Amino acid sequence: MNAPTGQRASPERELPSFLPQARLTLRPPTFPPGPVSGAWWPRSDDLAAELPALIEAFDTSWGRVTRMTAHRDTWRQAPCDLPVDGHTVRAAWLTSGFDPHSVRLFAYGVGRRDLLVVPPGTTETAAQRLMSAAADPAHHLTASALLAL
Template sequence: MTPPEVRTSVGWKEPPPQETPRLRLKPKGPVTGRVDGAWWPHSDDLEAEVPDLLAVLSVRLGPVRYVLYKMTEWVKTRTKMPIGERFVRLGGYERQPSNTVEVQGLNGKKVVLLVVPAATDPDRAHSIMMAAAAPDDTSTVDELLAVGHSS
């Protein structure tokens, strides 16, 4: 007999996004590549950007526990912030791979996203995001950020 599924999200609701995040994810299924998709934030202010991102990612991950990011790529932020009825930990690390964020759910699931810099040209950002979300893409972060770059 299989044990019942643990449902950590019962009674929990994520607030809806104020602004739809610019996000592309690989389809659910077997994991391929170094990232699970790409996110193009509007600014380098993680506290301002993360609520809308988590509102969308909570559909895939359930309640979110942590957001890990590279310290030097975002303006200084607090270590915990309220999201709905919960607190989410924001962990800035020097060793976090550049241009990525890792979002971890309470259930152990995680998503690693390529972060397209906010000032990127829209056409180029779109190309990068589509490449990162391709189901069979195995490019490195640097290779993805070079997509659409004129030499």
């Protein structure tokens, strides 16, 4: 269940009890990281609605995500604090020097993961192709370079 359009997440807002599973694919952990560690295909450009499912996937398999960085022009809103189940993720918003087609997640003491953000309106076929390419250890391409394939 996504937040209503135009509504901003706040600490007072309750998160939905059911989150759709994040559409996410990751590189195998045994391979050295490339410019991206995988891909995420959000359902909308509302980060406050989309981030909880992504964070839930990482919190259970990798480590508690405490911070994220994204390009300001990619998302409709740019809140500094994003409430997720059990904690808050601090957001940093950049407008230059950061790939506009990626998101960077940080887990304290574990490291960081950079993900290609597949645009929400992408067709199923194109999204699956992009997600497979982002998770392919043979590719060492940035998020923008993957989208140009």
